[in-house]
Amino acid sequence: MFDLVAQSILSGIGVGAIYGLIGIGFCVIYNASGIVNFAQGAFVMLGGMLTHAGMTKLGLPLPLAAIGAIAIVALSGVALERIVVRPLWNRGSTMFVMILATLAAQIVVERLTLIAAGDQPRTLPVFTDLPPLRVFGFAINFQFLWIVGCSAIVIAGLALFFSSTKTGKAMRACSINRDAAALQGIPVSRMLALAFALSAGLGAVAGILITPTQYTAFNVGVPFAISGFIAAIVGGFGRPLGAFMGGILLGVAQALAIVFLGAAFKNVAALSILLLFLFVRPTGLLGSAK
Amino acid sequence: MSASSTHSRILEVEGLSASYGHVEALRPVNLHVEEGELIAVLGPNGAGKSTLMNAIMGLVPTQGRVTFRGRDVPRRAPAAAAALGIVLVPEGRGIFAPMTVAENLELGAYLLSDKREYARRYERVLSLFPRLKERLTQTAGSLSGGEQQMLAVGRALMSEPKILLLDEPSLGLAPRVIEEILQKLGELNRQGLSIILVEQKAPLVLKLARRAYLLSVGSIAAEIDPRTIKSHDELAHYYLG
Numbered sequence: 183m184f185d186l187v188a189q190s191i192l193s194g195i196g197v198g199a200i201y202g203l204i205g206i207g208f209c210v211i212y213n214a215s216g217i218v219n220f221a222q223g224a225f226v227m228l229g230g231m232l233t234h235a236g237m238t239k240l241g242l243p244l245p246l247a248a249i250g251a252i253a254i255v256a257l258s259g260v261a262l263e264r265i266v267v268r269p270l271w272n273r274g275s276t277m278f279v280m281i282l283a284t285l286a287a288q289i290v291v292e293r294l295t296l297i298a299a300g301d302q303p304r305t306l307p308v309f310t311d312l313p314p315l316r317v318f319g320f321a322i323n324f325q326f327l328w329i330v331g332c333s334a335i336v337i338a339g340l341a342l343f344f345s346s347t348k349t350g351k352a353m354r355a356c357s358i359n360r361d362a363a364a365l366q367g368i369p370v371s372r373m374l375a376l377a378f379a380l381s382a383g384l385g386a387v388a389g390i391l392i393t394p395t396q397y398t399a400f401n402v403g404v405p406f407a408i409s410g411f412i413a414a415i416v417g418g419f420g421r422p423l424g425a426f427m428g429g430i431l432l433g434v435a436q437a438l439a440i441v442f443l444g445a446a447f448k449n450v451a452a453l454s455i456l457l458l459f460l461f462v463r464p465t466g467l468l469g470s471a472k
Numbered sequence: 473m474s475a476s477s478t479h480s481r482i483l484e485v486e487g488l489s490a491s492y493g494h495v496e497a498l499r500p501v502n503l504h505v506e507e508g509e510l511i512a513v514l515g516p517n518g519a520g521k522s523t524l525m526n527a528i529m530g531l532v533p534t535q536g537r538v539t540f541r542g543r544d545v546p547r548r549a550p551a552a553a554a555a556l557g558i559v560l561v562p563e564g565r566g567i568f569a570p571m572t573v574a575e576n577l578e579l580g581a582y583l584l585s586d587k588r589e590y591a592r593r594y595e596r597v598l599s600l601f602p603r604l605k606e607r608l609t610q611t612a613g614s615l616s617g618g619e620q621q622m623l624a625v626g627r628a629l630m631s632e633p634k635i636l637l638l639d640e641p642s643l644g645l646a647p648r649v650i651e652e653i654l655q656k657l658g659e660l661n662r663q664g665l666s667i668i669l670v671e672q673k674a675p676l677v678l679k680l681a682r683r684a685y686l687l688s689v690g691s692i693a694a695e696i697d698p699r700t701i702k703s704h705d706e707l708a709h710y711y712l713g
Contacts, residue, residue, distance in 0.1 A: 348578070348582070351571070351575055351578065351579060352579060352582060354568070354570075354571065355568050355571070355579050358568045358569065358570060358571070359566055359568060361531055361550070361562065361566065362562060362566030362567070362568065363568075363579070364531070364550040364551045364554070365529065365531075365550055365551075365554055365559065365560050365562060365566065366551075366554060366579050366580055366582050366627070366631065367551050367554035367555050367582050367583040367631060368551060368579065368582050369551050370551065
């Protein structure tokens with residue numbers, strides 16, 4: 183029993199790291215603009231689908247296909263900002279309208295993918311095709327190591343970007359006080375586009391990392407986005423590190439719920455955690471950013 | 473005569489008006505600043521002083537024209553106005569509170585990429601406000617009000633502005649601190665920096681300013697020569713009409 187619990191906690195951490203990455207994507211855009219981007223799931227789905235397409239249609243090796251997919255998805259993030267968000271922003275639309283527009287964009291991308299690629303689920307090969315490592319009797323598969331390792335690198339890279347580069351600091355300045363940032367000559371709208379690119383790229387990375395352990399299809403985006411959204415709320419909305427911690431918490435809770443209560447309770451666990459936090463600690467683990 | 477006088481104008485505001493939604497906050501305003509001049513914009517609370525500053529920067533939707541050394545200042549593009557060398561220290565200072573003092577100063581020089589020039593400006597600002605030097609690694613939000621105002625001015629100076637706009641720098645500060653800051657502004661002006669100083673408390677700035685505009689309910693009520701103002705009563709006359 184203990185083994186089973188420990189094993190499922192491990193796999194929960196893996197899935198949780200993915201939720202965390204998606205949650206960070208929510209935070210990056212929210213901090214830059216105050217918008218909750220419900221098209222976040224589309225980026226996750228496109229990451230997996232485009233990598234699959236790159237490998238099967240173009241015959242690219244996995245790393246190239248993955249990098250290409252991340253780049254395309256990041257650009258599609260910019261396109262989302264330019265085509266959907268910016269016109270509303272310039273017109274002085276309310277936050278609610280812009281958030282709804284991102285949800286509409288999510289549906290459009292999902293349906294276009296259905297038309298272009300069909301409804302068949304696809305998967306990616308595991309990145310390292312070796313039998314699981316045995317550590318203290320636990321099986322640790324390599325995809326878990328890839329997920330945790332890549333997440334750690336991405337988060338460290340993001341932290342470095344926001345703390346040490348001029349562009350990163352300028353993005354933080356925009357999230358603190360947009361007008362004051364513009365008065366310093368910071369191109370606020372370009373920073374917003376960059377936030378969408380970063381966030382989309384993060385979603386794509388998450389989608390690519392998780393696909394080998396599950397599958398991807400046109401409709402996987404929304405469930406992932408919901409989990410990432412919950413992770414961001416649990417962590418304290420707008421707090422990237424909090425979102426990652428929230429993601430891990432969520433992943434582990436789901437894994438334990440599956441072991442003890444059955445697979446049907448996976449979503450019950452996720453929503454219970456969300457409700458628990460909304461009731462007891464609505465500002466999340468680290469306190470919300472705004 | 474008029475050709476040479478427009479030539480020495482660093483900033484010219486013609487028929488500039490602004491509205492928030494359907495509410496007209498600023499009726500068409502004309503004003504100008506000569507090169508190297510320090511002018512004051514005075515007026516009671518709610519007269520539209522901040523709106524005028526935001527309108528010059530293009531932070532709010534405006535009608536009318538703002539020219540900088542004869543070139544049009546783009547509207548609704550504050551970053552572009554800043555790039556021209558027009559820098560506003562906004563009302564409430566607009567410092568980035570969660571960031572460090574050093575980061576705030578760094579962002580003031582966002583448009584500069586030359587490292588040596590950056591070091592020169594950094595030294596200059598820190599020697600003008602030595603108190604900031606002791607606080608470089610503190611978050612800006614942890615500074616006292618006076619230090620925050622110094623940081624806001626210092627951050628603006630990091631961009632080496634051609635004209636500096638200050639919106640009520642005295643707000644919420646102790647008289648001694650106000651005096652210190654105004655003295656620094658006078659020093660900067662003597663070094664050649666053109667300045668627009670917005671103030672509610674007129675006596676503070678009339679000593680510094682060459683000219684003063686009086687703003688009342690969203691439009692310019694008078695242009696006055698501070699040297700001719702002899703008493704508070706006379707000023708009150710301008711305020712109250």
